[in-house]
Amino acid sequence: MARRKTIKLAALNIKTEPHSPERYVQLWEFLYNTHTVGHLRGNDFLVIDSLEMHDQNAITPLIKGSMAKFTEINIHDPWFNLETRERIETESVEEIVRIPHEYKPNLKQIYYTFNPDRHRLIFEADPIAPSSIKRAFENIMKSPLIRERYGDVAVELEISRDAIQEILSLQNIMSLEIQISRPNPDGISHLERRVYNRMADQNIRRQDFKATTTHPDGILPDEETIAMINASQSNGKTVARAKIGEITEVFTTENQPRVKRYSYDSDFETLSEVVLNNSYDYLSDIE
Secondary structure, eight states: OOOEEEEEEEEEEEEOSSOOHHHHHHHHHHHHHTTOOEEEETTEEEEEEEEEEEOTTSSSOEEEEEEEEEEOOOTTSOEEETTTTEEEOHHHHHHHOOOOTTOOSSOEEEEEEEETTTTEEEEESSSSOHHHHHHHHHHHHTSHHHHHHHOOOEEEEOBOHHHHHHHHTOSSEEEEEEEEEOOOSTTOOHHHHHHHHHHHHTTOSEEEEEEEOOOTTOBOOOHHHHHHHHHHHHHEEEEEEEEETTEEEEEEOTTOBOOEEEEEETTTOOHHHHHHHHHHHHHHTOO
16 A cells, blocks of 8 residues: 655755856865765754765756754763763763764754756755754855855745745835845846846845835835845845734745645655655746
C-alpha cells in the first residue's frame, strides 16, 4: 500500500554581482569547499555538507545536495552530573569525553537544490524555519573569506504572494516601509525592471523607502511604489500600517515565506529526489 507523505519547500534568492550562472556555481562550490559555517541560533550552526551536479549535459547544471544543522558544544564550559547534582571540573570532562573536535552532535539534514540560472536555493521548509535558514546564510555571506572573493552577497527570503497581495489591497495606509536589494534584471516585470534600472543607474545595492501620511484617505501607492512592493517579494520586505476602523494594524511580509506543499510516495521516492523533482515546479511561477 502506497504511503503518501507531504513535503513543504521554501526558497532563498541569493544575489551577487556581476550576475552569471558560472559565478553562482563557483560561489556554491566555494562555500562547500571552504566548509563555511553560518550561525542559526543559540549553539546551532549550518553548513553545506554535500554537493552534486545534476544533469551534467545542461549549459548550467542544477546543483543538489544537503545542508547539515549541528550543535557546537564548548567542552570547557562547566558540566553537570544529573545523578549526583555535582559540578564536574573541565579536567575530568576531558578525561571522559574524547570526541574529535570535528565531530558535531544533533545532526539534522535538510535537502536542497540550487539553481545557478535563477540563483535560487530551494530547500525543505519543515526541519528548520525558512527565516532561520535565511539568517544562517546571511551569516555565511558575512564571512571575510566570502566577502573578499564575492563582495556583498544579498540573501532574501522568497515571500508569500498572499502577503504581498494583502498589502496591495489595503485601504487607509498610514505608513509604508519597503526595503529591497537590487533585483536581478532577468525574469522580472516591466515595472520591476524600472526599479532595477533606477537602482543600477545610481549604483544602489539596497534601498529603504519610507512614507507616512495623516491624510484621511491614507497613502495611495503609484505605479513605482507598487513595483517596489512587488519587487520586495523576492528581494526584501514590505511593512504597512493601516487603519482598520479605529485601530491601526501592522501588516508585514517579513518572515512570511512562500511555502509550497508536495505529495509523494515514500516507498518510491527519497526526500532528496522529491526536493529535486519539485524544485522545477517551485521555480516555474516565480517572476
